[in-house]
Amino acid sequence: MSLTFLILAAITVAGTAAAMGLRNAVHCVLALTLGFLGLAGLYLYLGAQFVGLTQVMVYVGAVAILAVFAIMMTHRPGEPEEPFSKLWLSGAIIAAAVFFTLARAIALAFANAAPASPASTVPLVTAQQIGDALMHRYVLPLEIIGLLLTAALIGAVIIAMDPKDDTGAQEDFAE
Amino acid sequence: MTPLEACLLVSALLFAIGLAGALARRNAILVLIGIELMLNAANLNFIAFWRYGPHPEALTGVLFTIFSIAVAAAEAAVGLALILAAYRHFRTTNLDRMNRLKG
Numbered sequence: 001m002s003l004t005f006l007i008l009a010a011i012t013v014a015g016t017a018a019a020m021g022l023r024n025a026v027h028c029v030l031a032l033t034l035g036f037l038g039l040a041g042l043y044l045y046l047g048a049q050f051v052g053l054t055q056v057m058v059y060v061g062a063v064a065i066l067a068v069f070a071i072m073m074t075h076r077p078g079e080p081e082e083p084f085s086k087l088w089l090s091g092a093i094i095a096a097a098v099f100f101t102l103a104r105a106i107a108l109a110f111a112n113a114a115p116a117s118p119a120s121t122v123p124l125v126t127a128q129q130i131g132d133a134l135m136h137r138y139v140l141p142l143e144i145i146g147l148l149l150t151a152a153l154i155g156a157v158i159i160a161m162d163p164k165d166d167t168g169a170q171e172d173f174a175e
Numbered sequence: 176m177t178p179l180e181a182c183l184l185v186s187a188l189l190f191a192i193g194l195a196g197a198l199a200r201r202n203a204i205l206v207l208i209g210i211e212l213m214l215n216a217a218n219l220n221f222i223a224f225w226r227y228g229p230h231p232e233a234l235t236g237v238l239f240t241i242f243s244i245a246v247a248a249a250e251a252a253v254g255l256a257l258i259l260a261a262y263r264h265f266r267t268t269n270l271d272r273m274n275r276l277k278g
Contacts (some may be wrong), residue, residue: 005178006270009185016212020196020205032212039215046226051218051240058244063211063251067241069254070204074262084199085271091198095181099191105242106183110176123231130241133234143243152249156256162263 004045011038023083025071033064047122050130182223190216203261203268207254214247 016125017033019028036059043052085091193212200206218240225236258268265273 006189009181012185013188013192014190016260017220020192020200020209020212025202025205029208032208035212036215039219041184041218042182043222046222047231048222048226048237048240049238051222051244054241054244055218058248059211059215062248064254066251067204067208070258071202073259074268076205076267081201081269083201083205085201088199092195094198095191095195100189102187103184106180106187123226125231125234125237128236133238134241134262138238141242145242149245149249152253156252157183159253160256163211 003041006039008038011035011082012042013038016054025083029064029067029071033060033065036060036064048125050125050127055174177227179223182227183220186216186223187194189213189219201269201271203258203270203273204255206270207258208250210254211247211251214243214250223242270273 006140012035014039015031015033018031019035022031036055040055041054041061042057043049191212193209193216196209196212197206198209200209217232221236221240221243225231229237261273262268267273
């Protein structure tokens with residue numbers, strides 16, 4: 001376990017914890033961006049360059065921006081609200097219990113395992129190898145994912161479309 | 176502590192943070208983000224097992240993660256669209272106030 005790993009893990013955990021703990025929703029998404037970047041760094045550290053860059057493009061570039069826009073579109077000024085649910089304490093206790101269960105399971109699994117294998121070298125995976133695999137062995141899942149993304153995007157547009165046509169926007173403005 | 180164990184612990188912590196956010200936040204958008212964080216924890220596990228597993232040349236973990244990211248992106252798009260549609264109806268994204276099934 002190297003210092004690089006510790007720093008990246010600290011960035012990831014701090015960013016995501018701030019994203020779930022801050023009061024202002026926009027600050028939450030900014031902290032989330034930091035967490036996603038730390039996670040992309042972890043992928044790069046583990047030798048998965050393509051996944052790390054995909055993580056930056058999809059999560060930092062698309063999902064976080066989409067979340068910021070959704071927060072701006074649903075923000076109503078002059079309405080101070082408590083950001084945490086009434087039952088936040090039980091949620092936190094459940095999450096802590098889940099974490100300690102997982103941590104104990106991991107510790108037990110590694111306690112019984114064979115002594116650590118010699119440090120393996122970082123496997124080199126080029127984008128070309130991934131492209132070859134996607135185009136030959138995994139071509140059917142790739143097509144299905146393409147279909148899923150098309151259906152999801154069309155569905156998202158239809159769901160988000162205002163049924164009252166363009167009068168809805170003016171009503172929003174008048175309020 | 177082996178590197179794989181450390182990765183799994185970080186991933187478990189990420190999952191717990193996402194779960195806490197999904198259970199404790201009031202804003203529907205932040206609940207969706209908590210669910211995304213739990214998906215990301217699973218992706219980190221795939222990459223860690225691929226990296227420290229016996230056959231890293233098989234690319235299985237990397238490809239599974241790529242497909243998982245694609246599904247998560249579709250989920251985020253549809254989820255945010257649903258939240259916008261619900262906001263148009265309830266005039267709020269506060270989940271404690273979206274407590275009716277009737278329109």
